[in-house]
Amino acid sequence: MRSRWDSLRGALALALATPDDRSLQIALALADSPAYAPSSGGQSPHDDHDPAATRLRALVDLAKQGDAEAFGQLYDHYVTGVFRFIYYRVGSRQLAEDLTSETFVRGLRAIQRFNWQGKDFGAWLTTIARNLVADHFKSSRSRLEIVTDTIPEGRTHAGSPEQEVLALISNEMLFDAVRSLPPEQRDCILMRFIQGLSIAQTAAALGRSEGAIKQLQLRAVRSLAKSVPEDAR
Numbered sequence: 001m002r003s004r005w006d007s008l009r010g011a012l013a014l015a016l017a018t019p020d021d022r023s024l025q026i027a028l029a030l031a032d033s034p035a036y037a038p039s040s041g042g043q044s045p046h047d048d049h050d051p052a053a054t055r056l057r058a059l060v061d062l063a064k065q066g067d068a069e070a071f072g073q074l075y076d077h078y079v080t081g082v083f084r085f086i087y088y089r090v091g092s093r094q095l096a097e098d099l100t101s102e103t104f105v106r107g108l109r110a111i112q113r114f115n116w117q118g119k120d121f122g123a124w125l126t127t128i129a130r131n132l133v134a135d136h137f138k139s140s141r142s143r144l145e146i147v148t149d150t151i152p153e154g155r156t157h158a159g160s161p162e163q164e165v166l167a168l169i170s171n172e173m174l175f176d177a178v179r180s181l182p183p184e185q186r187d188c189i190l191m192r193f194i195q196g197l198s199i200a201q202t203a204a205a206l207g208r209s210e211g212a213i214k215q216l217q218l219r220a221v222r223s224l225a226k227s228v229p230e231d232a233r
Contacts, residue, residue, distance in 0.1 A: 004084070005171045008178075008193040008224075015225035025218050060121050064112050071111070075104055078122055082129050085195040088175065089133045089187075099136065103129045123197065123204035130187060130205065177227040184208075185220035192217055 011028060018024040056077065062070035082103055087096035106128050114124055178189055184206065191197040191205060192213075203213045 004194045004196065005174060007196075008174065008189065011193060011221050012225050015221045021218060021222070024221070025214060028217065028221070029214075056121065057116070060111075060114065063108075064114065071108055074121065078125055079104070081122065081195050081197070082125055085126060085190055086129050086133060088178075088190050088194050090136065095136070099129065099132050102132055106132075120201060120204060123201040126191065126195070126197065126201075126205040127207075173227075174224075177224050181220055181223055185216055185223065188213060188216040189220045189224070 010031065014027045014031065015024055018027050056074070059070045059074050059077075063074055079100060083096055083100045086099045086103070087093065090096055090099065103125060107125055110128075114121065178186055181189065187206065188202060191202045192199075197205065199210050199213050199217075203210045206213065206216075208216070
């Protein structure tokens with residue numbers, strides 16, 4: 001099964017093999033696919049012909065009316081994606097669990113104010129999570145360090161010379177490179193490749209246009225590619 005870090009390595013391989021930005025943007029778009037299976041929480045409920053999307057919309061509508069069971073099913077659907085985003089921002093499983101719980105508590109309190117215009121429910125939850133992470137770092141004024149065994153290593157199937165070099169880069173090294181990006185680029189990369197949100201969902205979560213997210217993604221992937229050893233470029 002392809003790991004999230006493998007997805008990011010694939011984007012970096014494209015960046016190494018594609019020097020022209022326009023060509024890279026097209027390559028990234030072609031490589032993009034629906035990021036989440038329904039159980040992962042990344043599916044966008046906008047397609048009225050998709051039974052899973054219709055079900056999500058119905059659950060949100062029921063939850064807005066106070067149906068606790070419906071909100072519980074929304075929790076089951078989205079919790080993995082929200083946790084993944086928070087975990088790779090804070091680097092602590094216990095803290096990520098606490099902030100994930102708080103995300104859903106706040107979501108429950110505010111769900112009656114949610115509407116579908118311009119934002120889907122998963123992106124809305126991610127915005128809450130992002131704000132909680134920002135508040136945590138503002139209050140603690142400390143940076144959590146990541147220990148070597150906190151980031152699981154995925155199996156990378158190397159093929160091209162670029163991919164062979166990327167296979168030698170540990171998840172920890174890649175994670176450190178992501179953390180060094182400017183804040184919006186970092187969150188864009190985490191949402192797109194680690195959490196698995198679509199361009200549209202990421203745009204909604206960050207309050208930016210889809211075009212802006214494509215540019216953020218492009219700049220972030222280019223910046224990350226610079227951390228790859230010279231002989232792979």
